[in-house]
Amino acid sequence: MPDKRGLVLIGVALLALGVGATMMRRAGESRRLSFSESDLQVLEGKLQGFKVEDLGGLSGSASSLNFGEQELDQIGLKIDGLSFEDLEGLSSP
Amino acid sequence: MLKPAMLTLVIGLLLIQPMNISAQTASGAKQVWYQAKEASRAAQEALRKANLDYAASKTEANNQKVIDSSKAALKAALDEAEAWLNWVELEVKENPEVPTDLKDVIRQDVASNLAKIVVLRGEVDAVQNRIQLATVFLKMVGKYLEVVSDVARNTGLVWVHMADSYASTIEEYEAELRGKAVGSTNEKEILAKLDEAKGGFAKARTNIDSAEAEYLQVKFPGNPILRFSNGNQYLRIARNSLLAAHSSLRQAYRLLMGGG
Numbered sequence A: 001m002p003d004k005r006g007l008v009l010i011g012v013a014l015l016a017l018g019v020g021a022t023m024m025r026r027a028g029e030s031r032r033l034s035f036s037e038s039d040l041q042v043l044e045g046k047l048q049g050f051k052v053e054d055l056g057g058l059s060g061s062a063s064s065l066n067f068g069e070q071e072l073d074q075i076g077l078k079i080d081g082l083s084f085e086d087l088e089g090l091s092s093p
Numbered sequence B: 001m002l003k004p005a006m007l008t009l010v011i012g013l014l015l016i017q018p019m020n021i022s023a024q025t026a027s028g029a030k031q032v033w034y035q036a037k038e039a040s041r042a043a044q045e046a047l048r049k050a051n052l053d054y055a056a057s058k059t060e061a062n063n064q065k066v067i068d069s070s071k072a073a074l075k076a077a078l079d080e081a082e083a084w085l086n087w088v089e090l091e092v093k094e095n096p097e098v099p100t101d102l103k104d105v106i107r108q109d110v111a112s113n114l115a116k117i118v119v120l121r122g123e124v125d126a127v128q129n130r131i132q133l134a135t136v137f138l139k140m141v142g143k144y145l146e147v148v149s150d151v152a153r154n155t156g157l158v159w160v161h162m163a164d165s166y167a168s169t170i171e172e173y174e175a176e177l178r179g180k181a182v183g184s185t186n187e188k189e190i191l192a193k194l195d196e197a198k199g200g201f202a203k204a205r206t207n208i209d210s211a212e213a214e215y216l217q218v219k220f221p222g223n224p225i226l227r228f229s230n231g232n233q234y235l236r237i238a239r240n241s242l243l244a245a246h247s248s249l250r251q252a253y254r255l256l257m258g259g260g
Helices: A002-031 A037-049 B004-022 B026-056 B060-094 B100-126 B130-181 B187-216 B224-256
Strands: none
Touching: A037 B130, A037 B224, B026 B060, B060 B100, B060 B130, B100 B130, B130 B187, B130 B224, B187 B224
């Protein structure tokens, strides 16, 4: 009967669509990650900005976590800030 | 009408008020430190001049001027160190990447060094002659190295923590990508990239551990500057390894997402 055949065809078509949609969704889910490319970019930015400075002084104009080499010379409490010459007379009190 | 001295006092008080408020933040404390630094330089200049005067004419008055300006210079240096320590503490306190336990350690170290400054200030006050001046000066040099060592050690440990957290993130991403790569069309290629990334962060971890071991040895007496430098070297290698691992990770990500 034509009506019956039509119904079967519609059923088959719907089934095919359903199976196809499920397969596509699963494929998408299998690739879904908890992070995106922008997270990778943020991480890269942090790594690029991660600077390790040698001990130059007790300072760092940009951040306290950066020791700037030149700035040791600027600190007032530097060791040679007050030299032994400043204390002349020590040998002849 | 207000007399000039009274006017100066009022203006002084008005200036001090916002300074105290701003010193509650890292940026404010930094400004206070810069001001202390300037004052320290001025005190050293005054000492230099007093020394020149004494060299030109070795009178008792000039000798006393050298002692007084030396004391002023030492006190200014202590003020500067104090302002600097306050700034360091606030900077660390405001940094969300520094863990609480490390913040506590740094706070304790700063407090201990500030206490040393209070003691030294009293000793400088008590100086009456050049011998006492020399003794206090040498003591200050020793304390200065202790302060530098403490801050360098803590700074290194903060860096270690940061590097460690970056390595952990890369490790997590790598594991997740590896799980998703299995069964994908270009599985072999993706896994090769992930193997590279894994090798990179493994190398980074080894160097981060070595850096931490070195930083923990940054103590005075000892060889703090060398230890700190060694730690930095390890950490720089670790950073490069992490960057290489990140690059491989990104390539794996693009391959998996069909963009590679």
